[in-house]
Amino acid sequence: MRSEILPTGQRSFIEEARRAQIIAAAIEVIAAGGFAKASLAAIAKHAGISKGVISYHFAGKDELMEEVVNQIYDTIAERVLTSMKGQETATELLRTxxxxxxxxxxxxxxxxxxxxxxxxxxxxxxxxxxxxxxxSEELYTSLERLYELGQRTGEFRSFDIRVMAVTHSAAIDAMFEYWVVHPEHDLDAHAIELADLLESAVK
Structure with a gap:
């Protein structure tokens, strides 16, 4: 990564805005044409900038792809954690x-x-x-903490929390993979059914 870093270790607002623009363009290009066609040149064209601007902020396509994943996951985590605030029981946390x-x-x-x-x-x-x-270790560990809480409070039965964490994660991945292929599928209804299924499995 070759972007200029401020003395505080923080990127400037302009640098962050440019990186966000590049990442947003990368997401749209990948989604529309697939990974193979998402060259830096194609992403730059979509963003209305030169390829050199991307190279200034990212060492190459691999680094840009990793940053796309990091940003999406950080946004998801922020949304989920915000939704979980105020939830007191493990069951509420699981469903949320x-x-x-x-x-x-x-x-x-x-x-x-x-x-x-x-x-x-x-x-x-x-x-x-x-x-x-x-x-996926960080995700598995966070889900394990949720299930461990439920066992500690007596809400959940005894089971292997790693098995449940892996199963939980895989079920969510499968839900999204199915929805991407079948956009007419009711994602909200699917999520409710999945939450019911996981809750029933651990009670």
């Missing part, structure tokens, strides 16, 4: 997590399409998928 992430992504279908393309195509230096189970 499922419903809030679905509610947020319902208005950001293009982001889901871009994530799917990146997850299926981006590779690390060894040629292995950059994202997947191996990159």
């Amino acid at each position: 997590q499922v419903l809030s992430v679905a509610g947020h992504m319902r208005g950001h279908r293009t982001q889901l399409q871009a994530l799917g393309e990146i997850f299926h195509n981006l590779r690390d230096a060894a040629g292995k998928p950059r994202y997947g189970v191996q990159s």
